Amino acid sequence: MVFPGSFLGTEEEFLPGENCFEQSSSVYSDSIGKEHFDFDEKVVSVKKLSPDVSMLSIGNVVHAVVVLVKDQACVLEILEMEDPQRPGKKVVSGSKSSVLPVFSVMNSYVKFMSDYFKIGDIVRARVEKISPTGIELETKSGPGLGVVMAYCVSCRHALKLVEMELKCSHCGSNERRKISADYSLK
Ligand SMILES: [Zn+2]
Structure with a gap:
């Protein structure tokens, strides 16, 4: 699973294929999807995830993108779910809107949602509730x-996790998030 800005290899190793781009001698993904390395042709490409109508249930773990950050909640668009029946395999859910309330972020008190999430962040979350009004997620x-x-607020480059801090290698800024132990760019 890769995201826009995920590092895929150096220019010496691979040429950028479908849904990839090259910058400063490195190749990155420009999409959310599954990476594919063609070692014969020395090309890396990313196969975009296609929508599916799998039903979500409580306890499912999903990947979602933050589309709105409010004081009391984030609104996220669910991109895909992890399938508990097939460990390691992932099924894309349909485009579904969900909410992460401020009290479900972590066990300690969160005053400002915007200290922990920004628009465009990719979040791994668990489905806590499903009601007629929508899907509720938690990350605690x-x-x-x-x-x-996560992406730099100033320049939109992917942030790298260095010694428990998110740093932008492009403009040098440091940012704060509710970071997962599975953060993808280390
Ligand atoms: Zn930056």
Whole structure:
């Protein structure tokens, strides 16, 4: 699973294929999807995840992108779910809107949602509730839950996790999030 800005290899190793781009001699993904390395042709490409109508249930772990950050909640668009029946395999859910309330972020008190999530962040979260009004997520029940990919607020480059801090290698800024132990760019 890769995200926009995920590092895929150096220019010497691979040429950028479908849904990839090259910058400063490195190749990155420009999409959310599954990476594919063609070692014969020396090309890396990313196969975009296609929508599916799998039903979500409580306890499912999903990947979602933050589309709105309010004081009391984040609104996230669910991109895909992890399938408990097939460990390691992932099924994409349909495009579904969900909410992460401020009290479900972590076990300690969260005053400002915007200290922990920003628009565009990719979040690994667990489905807590499903009601006619929508899907509710939480990120407090495990260390693997939280932001798995974040982008610099100033320049939009992917942030790298260095010694428990998120740093932008492009403009040098440091940012704060509710970071998952599975953060994807280390
Ligand atoms: Zn930056």
